[in-house]
Amino acid sequence: MGTALSTEVIARVEDVTKTYIMGGDALNALQNVNIDFHAGDFVSIMGPSGCGKSTLMNLLGCLDRPTSGRYLLGGHDISKMDDDSLSAIRGAQLGFIFQSYNLIQQLSVVENIEVPLYYQGRAEDESRAIAIDLATRVGLGSRLYHKPFELSGGQQQRVGIARALANDPLVILADEPTGNLDSKSGDEILKFFHELNEQGKTLIMVTHSDEIAAQSFRVIRLRDGRIESDVRR
Amino acid sequence: MSAVRLSSSGGPSVGSSFTFLRLKRTVRVGVKSLWMHRLRSLLTVLGIVFGVCSVIAMLAIGEGTSYAVQEQIRKLGSSSIIIRSVKPPEAEKPSQQQRNWSIAYGITYADIEIIKKTIPGVTVVVPARIIRQAVWNHAKSVNADIYGTVAWYPEMRNHPVERGRFFSQDEVDRTINVCTLGHETAAALFPVDDPVGLNVKVGANYYRVIGVMEAGGTGGESIPGQSSAAPKASLHKMYIPISAAKSRFGETLMKRTSGAMESETVELHEAVIQVHNQQEVKETGEIVEEILARNHKKKDYEVFVPLRLLEQAEKSKQMFNLVLGAIAAISLIVGGIGIMNIMLASVTERTREIGIRRALGAKKKDIIVQFLIETVILSGLGGILGVILGVLIPFFITYFSDMKTIVTLWSPIIAFSISALVGIVFGIYPALRAANMDPVEALRHE
Ligand SMILES: Nc1ncnc2c1ncn2[C@@H]1O[C@H](COP(=O)(O)OP(=O)(O)OP(=O)(O)O)[C@@H](O)[C@H]1O
Ligand SMILES: [Mg+2]
Numbered sequence: 001m002g003t004a005l006s007t008e009v010i011a012r013v014e015d016v017t018k019t020y021i022m023g024g025d026a027l028n029a030l031q032n033v034n035i036d037f038h039a040g041d042f043v044s045i046m047g048p049s050g051c052g053k054s055t056l057m058n059l060l061g062c063l064d065r066p067t068s069g070r071y072l073l074g075g076h077d078i079s080k081m082d083d084d085s086l087s088a089i090r091g092a093q094l095g096f097i098f099q100s101y102n103l104i105q106q107l108s109v110v111e112n113i114e115v116p117l118y119y120q121g122r123a124e125d126e127s128r129a130i131a132i133d134l135a136t137r138v139g140l141g142s143r144l145y146h147k148p149f150e151l152s153g154g155q156q157q158r159v160g161i162a163r164a165l166a167n168d169p170l171v172i173l174a175d176e177p178t179g180n181l182d183s184k185s186g187d188e189i190l191k192f193f194h195e196l197n198e199q200g201k202t203l204i205m206v207t208h209s210d211e212i213a214a215q216s217f218r219v220i221r222l223r224d225g226r227i228e229s230d231v232r233r
Numbered sequence: 234m235s236a237v238r239l240s241s242s243g244g245p246s247v248g249s250s251f252t253f254l255r256l257k258r259t260v261r262v263g264v265k266s267l268w269m270h271r272l273r274s275l276l277t278v279l280g281i282v283f284g285v286c287s288v289i290a291m292l293a294i295g296e297g298t299s300y301a302v303q304e305q306i307r308k309l310g311s312s313s314i315i316i317r318s319v320k321p322p323e324a325e326k327p328s329q330q331q332r333n334w335s336i337a338y339g340i341t342y343a344d345i346e347i348i349k350k351t352i353p354g355v356t357v358v359v360p361a362r363i364i365r366q367a368v369w370n371h372a373k374s375v376n377a378d379i380y381g382t383v384a385w386y387p388e389m390r391n392h393p394v395e396r397g398r399f400f401s402q403d404e405v406d407r408t409i410n411v412c413t414l415g416h417e418t419a420a421a422l423f424p425v426d427d428p429v430g431l432n433v434k435v436g437a438n439y440y441r442v443i444g445v446m447e448a449g450g451t452g453g454e455s456i457p458g459q460s461s462a463a464p465k466a467s468l469h470k471m472y473i474p475i476s477a478a479k480s481r482f483g484e485t486l487m488k489r490t491s492g493a494m495e496s497e498t499v500e501l502h503e504a505v506i507q508v509h510n511q512q513e514v515k516e517t518g519e520i521v522e523e524i525l526a527r528n529h530k531k532k533d534y535e536v537f538v539p540l541r542l543l544e545q546a547e548k549s550k551q552m553f554n555l556v557l558g559a560i561a562a563i564s565l566i567v568g569g570i571g572i573m574n575i576m577l578a579s580v581t582e583r584t585r586e587i588g589i590r591r592a593l594g595a596k597k598k599d600i601i602v603q604f605l606i607e608t609v610i611l612s613g614l615g616g617i618l619g620v621i622l623g624v625l626i627p628f629f630i631t632y633f634s635d636m637k638t639i640v641t642l643w644s645p646i647i648a649f650s651i652s653a654l655v656g657i658v659f660g661i662y663p664a665l666r667a668a669n670m671d672p673v674e675a676l677r678h679e
Contacts, residue, residue: 058673063592063673063676064672064673083596083597084598087591087594087599088594088596090592090593091593091595102585102588102589103589104586104589105269105586106266106269107265115589115593116593116594119593119594119599120594123254124258163593167594
């Protein structure tokens, strides 16, 4: 496997299985999955609908715990952590970008970007400065105090990116970030991703589009909860 | 094993302390969320508003009424005992055939003498006879209660003279025909002139008016909470020396009722016994009652101890407050349930927001605080609105209906604190429900 970027493992999925019990039937959304993610990498996760991509992203994002196996992030064993520590890790080390943007409707652009900073206990004026800076960087300098419903999808997703960057996270997780966008807005988002990657951020992105996946360095394909292929370009 | 990088920032424990500034920001976020649903927030809060407002208003009315009652009792004198003659019940209905009949009943001068002798602490006894008769000023007349009484009556009954003066001991001793008119009597008989120095006529006798009493005052049936068998007291009153009353009207009162002549002999209609030490009032009252019971075959007298009435009034006020408290508690609980209901709906509606916040680093505690603060803001707001309304309503009641109301300082404070408490109590469950949502599920929620 190519190790051109870095040998430093930032996140390690070790023999992870995630089982959902529904109506008495057990369903393995992930089955004995092993992946190492390297610092500064740009990874795409692909696969047909229901193959377990989102399940994997939730584990990587410390929103969920594996049924069996281990998940290490930045040296911490996530599978053994309590709820508060998971929250703290999410807030401090991870940035989330969602397909449906997931902005808080009653808050303005800057206020949305400030949310992760708030939960990190950062001072108000400091948070405001960071939020304005980030909003400007994603091209929303003239929309600082607009509410999400006053923005286009592409603009909302840019707010999402700015918010994911607020705490200067180790890893950015994006589950179908361009899924709701037209190709032009999608390209804009991708441009930001490249920029971030160049700045050294680790990006893990779920996508259905081969075209978009082709822009990343490594493509992992899942099928029925197992890794089908793992290709580095 | 490959190298595993540890986090660069100072670990995951930064955001755990709740400073005042953080609280302020949480409050601001709460206000924003509530403001987004202004109408709903307002409707939610109405239960608390009405709860708090009705508590304060009802307490104010209760306080005002009991104040009026107490004031009335206090006027009778808290260190006095009032004894009155009452027509015994068996004497009230004479047989049909008996057309002319006469009875003697009531308190006698002898009773007063015995009381004076038996109880050393008693200083003053104000005997009074009450005769109901027409008082004339030329062509004008009113039916007045004529009080035959002593010179110190005004001080005794806390009923001061408005104009002129009350009669003196000397005038009592010399049986002089002078009188002091009640305020209403003077107004009715002398609408234009100052009555002082003029004469009024009762029966065949003239009385020189020497003074006019202030409006109000007590006498007859105005003792609250008690009923006397004597005829209802007249609004109009006139005061003459007791000696004059005795000599002009005698001990016997003749009344003509539907063809029958009835004559009643009553020596004294009313007497006030003043006790030196207020602590002894109740005991002395009992002794007086005993003395009268020993000397009267029938129960043709009444003993009132205003202090006892005052205590009864106090007790019934406490009872009233207790009932109010229960009503208040119920209405606030209903208000609280209303708030809880809406907060539960709000939690469900904002499931996605909760998921987002959890993903962005919010701990369960943060979510609890956020929702709890919203509930407390709601109920606190309801409390404030309730206090404002609750203070305004008694004000308008007094303004438009002359009914006395008193808003005590503690009632808004208590009502408001309870409403805030209700907010916390009923906010806990929705807040816990929000905090215990699974972040993944919450994020998937539509
Ligand atoms: N909470 C859950 N309870 C039960 N089954 C679940 C749950 N979440 C996911 N699954 C099941 O796990 C499997 C993987 O789901 P997942 O959401 O990871 O798919 P996905 O690859 O993200 O699909 P898509 O491309 O449609 O988003 C699916 O069969 C799904 O039905
Ligand atoms: Mg998915």
